[in-house]
Amino acid sequence: EKKLTDIKEILRKEDESKPAVFIPVDRLPExxxxxxxxxxxxxxxxxxxxxxxxxxxxxxxETGSGKTTxxxxxxxxxxxxxxxxIIGVTEPRRVAAISMSQRVAKEMNLSTGVVSYQIRFxxxxxxxxxxxxxxxxxxxxxxxxxxxxxxxxxxxxxxAHERSVYTDILIGLLSRIAPxxxxxxxxxxxxxxxxxxxxxxxxxNQRLFRTPPPVIKVETRQFPVTVHFNKRTPMEDYTGETFxxxxxxxxxxxxxxxLVFLTGQAEVHSVCRRLRKAFPYRPNREHTGETQxxxxxxxxxxxxxxxxxxxxxxxxxxxVDEGDEDCQAGIDEDDGEGSDLELELGxxxxxDAEEKSDPSIPLYVLPLYSLLAPEQQAKVFRPPPAGARLCxxxxxxxxxxxxxxxxxxxVDCGRVKKRFYDRVTGVSSFxxxxxxxxxANQRAGRAGRTEAGHCYRLYSSAVFxxxxxxxxxxxxxRPVDDLVLQMKDxxxxxxxxxxxxxxxxxxxxxxAEQLLISLGALEEPPRRGRLNEMERxxxxxxxxxxxxxxxxxxxxxxYAKMLALGRQQGCMPYIITIVSAxxxxxxxxxxxxxxxxxxxxxxxAGKKARSFQMRRLWAGQGQSLLLGDLMVxxxxxxxxxxxxxxxxxxxxxxLRYKAILEIRRLRGQLTNTVNSVCADAGVFVDQKxxxxxxxxxxxxxxxxxxxxxxHLARRVQNEDLLDPKWRNGYKTPLLDEPVFIHPSSALHKTxxxxxxxxxxxxxxxxxMRGVCGVQPEWIPKLLPQYCHFSAPEQSPAPWYCPQTxxxxxQQQSTFFRVGWKLPAVEL
Ligand code: ADP
Ligand code: MG
Numbered sequence: 001e002k003k004l005t006d007i008k009e010i011l012r013k014e015d016e017s018k019p020a021v022f023i024p025v026d027r028l029p030e031x032x033x034x035x036x037x038x039x040x041x042x043x044x045x046x047x048x049x050x051x052x053x054x055x056x057x058x059x060x061x062e063t064g065s066g067k068t069t070x071x072x073x074x075x076x077x078x079x080x081x082x083x084x085x086i087i088g089v090t091e092p093r094r095v096a097a098i099s100m101s102q103r104v105a106k107e108m109n110l111s112t113g114v115v116s117y118q119i120r121f122x123x124x125x126x127x128x129x130x131x132x133x134x135x136x137x138x139x140x141x142x143x144x145x146x147x148x149x150x151x152x153x154x155x156x157x158x159x160a161h162e163r164s165v166y167t168d169i170l171i172g173l174l175s176r177i178a179p180x181x182x183x184x185x186x187x188x189x190x191x192x193x194x195x196x197x198x199x200x201x202x203x204x205n206q207r208l209f210r211t212p213p214p215v216i217k218v219e220t221r222q223f224p225v226t227v228h229f230n231k232r233t234p235m236e237d238y239t240g241e242t243f244x245x246x247x248x249x250x251x252x253x254x255x256x257x258x259l260v261f262l263t264g265q266a267e268v269h270s271v272c273r274r275l276r277k278a279f280p281y282r283p284n285r286e287h288t289g290e291t292q293x294x295x296x297x298x299x300x301x302x303x304x305x306x307x308x309x310x311x312x313x314x315x316x317x318x319x320v321d322e323g324d325e326d327c328q329a330g331i332d333e334d335d336g337e338g339s340d341l342e343l344e345l346g347x348x349x350x351x352d353a354e355e356k357s358d359p360s361i362p363l364y365v366l367p368l369y370s371l372l373a374p375e376q377q378a379k380v381f382r383p384p385p386a387g388a389r390l391c392x393x394x395x396x397x398x399x400x401x402x403x404x405x406x407x408x409x410x411v412d413c414g415r416v417k418k419r420f421y422d423r424v425t426g427v428s429s430f431x432x433x434x435x436x437x438x439x440a441n442q443r444a445g446r447a448g449r450t451e452a453g454h455c456y457r458l459y460s461s462a463v464f465x466x467x468x469x470x471x472x473x474x475x476x477x478r479p480v481d482d483l484v485l486q487m488k489d490x491x492x493x494x495x496x497x498x499x500x501x502x503x504x505x506x507x508x509x510x511x512a513e514q515l516l517i518s519l520g521a522l523e524e525p526p527r528r529g530r531l532n533e534m535e536r537x538x539x540x541x542x543x544x545x546x547x548x549x550x551x552x553x554x555x556x557x558x559y560a561k562m563l564a565l566g567r568q569q570g571c572m573p574y575i576i577t578i579v580s581a582x583x584x585x586x587x588x589x590x591x592x593x594x595x596x597x598x599x600x601x602x603x604x605a606g607k608k609a610r611s612f613q614m615r616r617l618w619a620g621q622g623q624s625l626l627l628g629d630l631m632v633x634x635x636x637x638x639x640x641x642x643x644x645x646x647x648x649x650x651x652x653x654x655l656r657y658k659a660i661l662e663i664r665r666l667r668g669q670l671t672n673t674v675n676s677v678c679a680d681a682g683v684f685v686d687q688k689x690x691x692x693x694x695x696x697x698x699x700x701x702x703x704x705x706x707x708x709x710x711h712l713a714r715r716v717q718n719e720d721l722l723d724p725k726w727r728n729g730y731k732t733p734l735l736d737e738p739v740f741i742h743p744s745s746a747l748h749k750t751x752x753x754x755x756x757x758x759x760x761x762x763x764x765x766x767x768m769r770g771v772c773g774v775q776p777e778w779i780p781k782l783l784p785q786y787c788h789f790s791a792p793e794q795s796p797a798p799w800y801c802p803q804t805x806x807x808x809x810q811q812q813s814t815f816f817r818v819g820w821k822l823p824a825v826e827l
């Protein structure tokens with residue numbers, strides 16, 4: 001009898017767990033065939049059963065196993081995108097959100113109105129959308145609007161191994177949202193997908209999930225990859241070494257694609273250019289302006305006259321990808337020109353290679369990095385021209401986000417470019433560092449997808465042994481003020497108690513809270529006096545009305561504060577423009593890239609001179625000049641709008657066209673947000689703004705000061721008495737070393753006594769970028785929390801003491817409702 005009830009129970013369970021509906025998908029035969037080759041297809045049942053029976057499931061599988069493209073389809077077919085909700089997929093990178101939505105739409109033979117994407121500025125979501133790919137930041141904003149995420153029946157967190165900050169936060173939040181939904185009878189599933197097996201931070205974290213979620217591993221048909229270490233490790237010219245290695249592989253080894261890992265866009269460019277020069281295959285060489293071509297190259301050219309020419313010319317106008325770390329210039333490369341094809345063949349591992357290979361096979365060289373335009377990026381997925389060897393020169397986007405077909409050889413420089421922040425000072429710098437062992441193995445794995453492969457590591461095995469085992473989570477390496485504000489807006493007051501997969505340090509949380517308090521976004525702590533770190537970390541300062549208004553803006557708190565103050569004297573459109581331009585990275589074209597020929601070099605120099613001339617013009621004179629680099633941004637955007645925002649205008653004046661278009665979109669979006677936060681704000685986007693009046697410029701400078709108050713610097717006094725290294729230097733509260741106005745700044749020669757800056761970036765020196773001049777008498781009025789007031793009656797000294805542990809904010813919390821005004825200032 002017992003058995004019978006058991007069976008009944010099983011049947012009942014089965015019945016319950018059956019999908020409500022089965023939605024057929026009408027795939028093209030060739031797509032279906034390719035799908036069936038993916039290892040994940042064999043696991044469909046296991047995965048779907050686990051999803052049915054658990055609130056949260058963790059799915060691990062090698063890059064290319066089919067997680068991103070197939071799991072949403074499994075869920076769709078099982079009826080998860082029915083009337084109860086849609087399927088949401090988050091990606092840490094914008095390129096992945098766009099390209100994966102397109103790929104899945106294509107595989108399912110559905111329109112992009114059904115399988116859609118949403119990134120910060122754009123998307124193609126419709127009311128018919130069933131599968132929505134989005135960046136993790138987009139979902140976080142949606143949680144603010146609807147904490148239960150009622151429109152989703154499933155959320156897939158993709159690329160969780162990358163440990164991007166937003167992914168981590170989302171996992172923390174969703175670990176609470178899913179049970180809440182289930183309790184309310186609105187079941188929601190959570191699927192965490194990772195390309196590595198290291199998922200303990202999610203599964204074995206008691207604070208996240210009380211019962212550890214099941215982990216499903218997708219076995220991949222991985223072919224053996226032979227790893228070749230270098231005998232020595234090049235410390236300096238590793239791009240040169242990379243180039244040599246590619247040449248060797250191409251000339252000596254049998255057919256098969258080459259995937260190269262470098263650290264940044266500039267390196268990718270440089271190696272691509274050298275390779276194209278060494279192995280050209282352009283049909284009309286007279287148009288290319290190239291002069292020296294090696295013997296090998298000439299042969300290659302002759303034989304393959306019909307191959308398409310790949311344009312490298314539109315690098316100037318690429319979309320900006322936030323969260324992407326590979327676009328900073330400033331890492332110098334030793335880029336000797338590629339006349340160096342005489343290679344020793346001695347140490348090569350594949351000794352019978354020469355017979356098999358034909359050096360005249362053309363090399364089809366493609367760059368790949370996050371900022372590359374999507375249509376350029378899509379090229380890597382297409383087969384190379386017949387008879388040519390594919391060579392993709394990539395940054396670490398190719399490590400896990402995108403799978404490139406047909407790769408047999410991997411060349412790994414062993415490095416990655418990362419942004420580092422100083423925890424105390426917030427100074428950021430881009431540094432090239434060694435990758436982790438896990439990353440190195442991921443990279444090597446790219447070579448064994450279709451057949452046995454080889455991975456050439458440009459470092460020794462001893463160096464590899466010193467790599468850290470895994471890369472650290474991003475949240476432990478960057479300031480978290482934006483996150484803390486978003487969390488407070490979600491009414492998570494005790495941020496220290498939040499179930500972070502990896503919690504940021506107490507120090508980082510404290511400095512984020514302090515910044516938010518001083519911006520007026522959080523209430524002042526109830527207790528006073530010296531608190532020790534732990535006590536302070538436990539403080540739970542609630543959000544103020546100003547903080548809520550700030551949290552509504554999709555920009556970091558300092559900029560949000562400026563927007564919150566922008567509603568006076570008609571300044572809002574200017575502030576919106578300035579903030580938009582500061583948020584979009586690199587609106588100016590970089591002309592310091594290595595040139596291929598003398599002609600190109602002089603062309604670049606000419607363009608650079610013109611760009612600097614325009615910047616001086618946009619900065620203007622008098623008041624306007626004191627707004628500094630922010631005036632340059634305003635002037636550039638303004639001028640561009642008057643010129644009809646044409647690509648030609650941008651290129652002629654050193655502006656990145658794509659950045660300008662993005663600023664345009666962000667201006668529209670921020671204007672809508674301002675109008676929705678405050679119904680009577682009545683700001684409208686006037687694409688063609690008149691330049692601000694002198695009076696407005698004064699207000700703009702004050703608003704900027706109020707937002708960037710903790711980024712104040714004062715020019716050193718009596719510099720003759722100091723060490724010469726202080727010449728033209730500035731002193732900031734937290735740094736002992738001088739900081740300087742960046743040579744590209746509008747205020748580089750003016751050197752106002754007090755300035756605020758957007759950021760300090762350390763290259764050869766510590767440089768302030770985005771500099772704006774401020775008047776000393778504004779500081780005590782606008783930033784009393786940073787000031788020492790000697791005696792109430794005396795006029796306050798225009799200097800501030802950052803060391804004071806006491807932070808006071810009196811007037812900020814009345815934004816919009818009462819209309820907080822800045823103190824009037826005489827011109
Ligand atoms: P994972 O997410 O596990 O890394 P994907 O789902 O991204 O794997 O990829 C599965 C397979 O689909 C890959 O092996 C790749 O060959 C193929 N693929 C993915 N994107 C594209 C694309 N845009 N064009 C052609 N093939 C693609
Ligand atoms: Mg994937």
